[in-house]
Amino acid sequence: MAGVQVSDVSRSFGAHKALDDVSIDFADGGFYALLGPSGSGKTTLLRQIAGFDFPDSGRITIGGESVERVPVEKRRIGMVFQNYALFPNMSVADNVAFGLSVRGEARAIIATEVQRALDLVQLGKLGGRRPHQLSGGQRQRVALARAIVTKPRVLLLDEPLGALDKALRVDMQIELKRIQREIGITTIFVTHDQEEALTMSDRIGILRDGRLVQEGPPEEIYNRPKSEFAATFLGDANLFRGDTTGDGIRLPDGTAIAAGAGAKLAAGAKASCAVRPERIRIATDAGAPDGTANMLKGQVSKRIFAGNNSTYFVERGGQTLKVIVQNTGVDRLAEGQEVVLRWSPESTVLIAAG
Amino acid sequence: MAIFLPLSAMVFFSFMTELPLSGKPWAFTLGNYAAFFSQSLYLTLLLASLRLGLEVTLWCVVIGYPAAYVLAKVLKGRSREAIFLLVILPFWSNGLVRIFSWAMVLREGGILDTALNAVLPFKINIDLMYSYPAVIIGLVHSYVPYMVLTCYLTLQAIDDSLIEAGRSLGASRLQVLKRVIIPLSMPGLVAGAALIFVPVVGSFMEPRILGGRTGTFYGTVIEDQFVAVFNWPLGAALSFILLAVVLVILAVASPVLRRAA
Numbered sequence: 313m314a315g316v317q318v319s320d321v322s323r324s325f326g327a328h329k330a331l332d333d334v335s336i337d338f339a340d341g342g343f344y345a346l347l348g349p350s351g352s353g354k355t356t357l358l359r360q361i362a363g364f365d366f367p368d369s370g371r372i373t374i375g376g377e378s379v380e381r382v383p384v385e386k387r388r389i390g391m392v393f394q395n396y397a398l399f400p401n402m403s404v405a406d407n408v409a410f411g412l413s414v415r416g417e418a419r420a421i422i423a424t425e426v427q428r429a430l431d432l433v434q435l436g437k438l439g440g441r442r443p444h445q446l447s448g449g450q451r452q453r454v455a456l457a458r459a460i461v462t463k464p465r466v467l468l469l470d471e472p473l474g475a476l477d478k479a480l481r482v483d484m485q486i487e488l489k490r491i492q493r494e495i496g497i498t499t500i501f502v503t504h505d506q507e508e509a510l511t512m513s514d515r516i517g518i519l520r521d522g523r524l525v526q527e528g529p530p531e532e533i534y535n536r537p538k539s540e541f542a543a544t545f546l547g548d549a550n551l552f553r554g555d556t557t558g559d560g561i562r563l564p565d566g567t568a569i570a571a572g573a574g575a576k577l578a579a580g581a582k583a584s585c586a587v588r589p590e591r592i593r594i595a596t597d598a599g600a601p602d603g604t605a606n607m608l609k610g611q612v613s614k615r616i617f618a619g620n621n622s623t624y625f626v627e628r629g630g631q632t633l634k635v636i637v638q639n640t641g642v643d644r645l646a647e648g649q650e651v652v653l654r655w656s657p658e659s660t661v662l663i664a665a666g
Numbered sequence: 667m668a669i670f671l672p673l674s675a676m677v678f679f680s681f682m683t684e685l686p687l688s689g690k691p692w693a694f695t696l697g698n699y700a701a702f703f704s705q706s707l708y709l710t711l712l713l714a715s716l717r718l719g720l721e722v723t724l725w726c727v728v729i730g731y732p733a734a735y736v737l738a739k740v741l742k743g744r745s746r747e748a749i750f751l752l753v754i755l756p757f758w759s760n761g762l763v764r765i766f767s768w769a770m771v772l773r774e775g776g777i778l779d780t781a782l783n784a785v786l787p788f789k790i791n792i793d794l795m796y797s798y799p800a801v802i803i804g805l806v807h808s809y810v811p812y813m814v815l816t817c818y819l820t821l822q823a824i825d826d827s828l829i830e831a832g833r834s835l836g837a838s839r840l841q842v843l844k845r846v847i848i849p850l851s852m853p854g855l856v857a858g859a860a861l862i863f864v865p866v867v868g869s870f871m872e873p874r875i876l877g878g879r880t881g882t883f884y885g886t887v888i889e890d891q892f893v894a895v896f897n898w899p900l901g902a903a904l905s906f907i908l909l910a911v912v913l914v915i916l917a918v919a920s921p922v923l924r925r926a927a
Binding site (some may be wrong): 390 | 825826827830831832835836837838841845846848849850864
């Protein structure tokens with residue numbers, strides 16, 4: 313086991329900067345998600361850490377050892393590929409045994425280790441099958457067993473759940489997390505699925521256009537996004553744009569919005585406020601005046617029922633705001649109804665423009 | 667029917683004493699087949715031809731497989747197209763032209779001899795013409811595109827992530843080649859080998875033109891029966907014996923090859 317440090321890593325393909333001066337510290341034993349849209353550089357970064365590709369500049373260390381020019385086969389990493397990449401000419405057991413066998417381990421040791429790895433992923437009885445006889449979820453488990461049986465220093469996962477259907481994906485998320493905890497391996501996980509990143513990882517790094525936009529624990533990024541991109545890419549957010557007043561913004565129509573979280577900015581600059589849809593309370597009347605809460609009036613334009621909650625789309629000053637309300641069985645608001653929206657300044661994050 | 671009609675006519679001929687076209691009286695006989703077993707020459711030539719087929723096939727693997735690998739896994743875009751064209755070009759050229767152009771290259775005072783002597787500081791005499799190596803060179807050149815094409819197709823179907831997975835598990839490039847790529851490209855190698863081995867065993871053009879006196883093989887003897895001696899029944903019988911031998915070899919080899927694939 314070992315931590316991974318990526319320092320000032322850049323990588324260009326022709327004129328395209330796939331990675332632009334990225335630095336991240338992956339703690340030993342942590343579960344780290346690299347999140348970003350396609351083309352953000354997250355897979356390129358994973359390939360630099362794996363050693364399939366070398367950075368143009370910058371340093372990568374695994375367990376303190378500099379590896380940026382070390383080829384992949386010498387890095388002692390384990391990798392799970394998006395399409396699993398199981399060897400179709402080998403049985404499940406031989407697939408898992410591959411890493412030990414090329415290392416020249418004794419047959420008896422290989423057999424024990426392979427069985428242990430297959431038991432760990434709950435496929436102990438399927439060693440004799442061929443990959444094409446397995447379901448998607450089972451192939452996924454074999455790929456995982458194959459990657460960890462060699463006791464790598466770091467486990468790299470390239471969108472490993474992308475090819476699975478929703479229900480299976482949730483199962484595998486839990487399963488993957490369990491196995492990761494059990495062996496305590498440093499894990500770096502590339503995904504474009506924000507929910508996956510939120511539920512599974514200790515820390516998230518959000519990438520965009522080859523740059524690291526923000527990194528930190530999931531709750532911190534969710535509650536304190538530092539950019540409009542981070543706010544909208546990880547979760548949903550209502551954005552208000554205006555001029556800062558120091559601890560909030562003033563919208564073009566003069567309405568003030570107080571922000572209790574986020575950056576402290578000099579008054580007068582352009583800035584935005586982000587509010588999560590579930591933080592907004594929606595009501596038909598203004599109720600008792602509340603000096604501290606943010607308040608806006610609007611009109612419900614649409615309601616989307618999603619079982620345990622509903623999303624209301626509220627028109628206000630040419631902007632559509634989203635409000636998510638738990639369905640408690642009481643007040644259901646009709647489309648076209650005038651409503652009052654309130655939320656606390658603590659739920660409002662001030663973000664510098666740009 | 668249309669496919670088997672000419673061949674069935676040949677089967678018929680192979681059991682005749684005389685060609686019915688010549689107007690001479692004829693009868694059914696097994697003599698043409700017996701001739702093969704009565705003269706050790708035919709068996710010797712058949713073995714020589716089988717060895718030729720094996721050698722040419724091996725050389726085609728040695729040259730064709732790496733070429734196919736480079737085409738499928740190393741080259742991209744325009745350069746791949748250009749090299750591909752170069753591989754296919756001899757395939758499209760007339761067989762006779764191809765063989766005579768080799769004759770120009772291989773003979774004493776020919777292109778290879780002149781070129782090597784121009785480059786090398788010492789005098790060497792290259793005269794490969796009318797020799798076994800000349801036959802091998804000519805045949806390999808004619809048949810290597812089959813190997814390149816069949817191997818290219820199977821190699822291209824191997825997902826690059828399999829190679830990366832192998833290396834991520836600590837395997838060197840050579841180990842990945844041995845344990846993953848070659849087993850997965852076995853169907854292409856087998857198909858290529860079958861496409862090459864069978865016609866090479868019966869080949870006569872390259873042995874005759876490039877081999878000269880040394881170029882007497884089973885195929886040239888069959889050709890003689892049809893073109894020079896006009897003993898079609900014997901020629902037909904000899905070629906069916908060859909067909910039978912080749913089929914037996916493929917049948918014996920196929921379970922082994924299937925397991926490897």
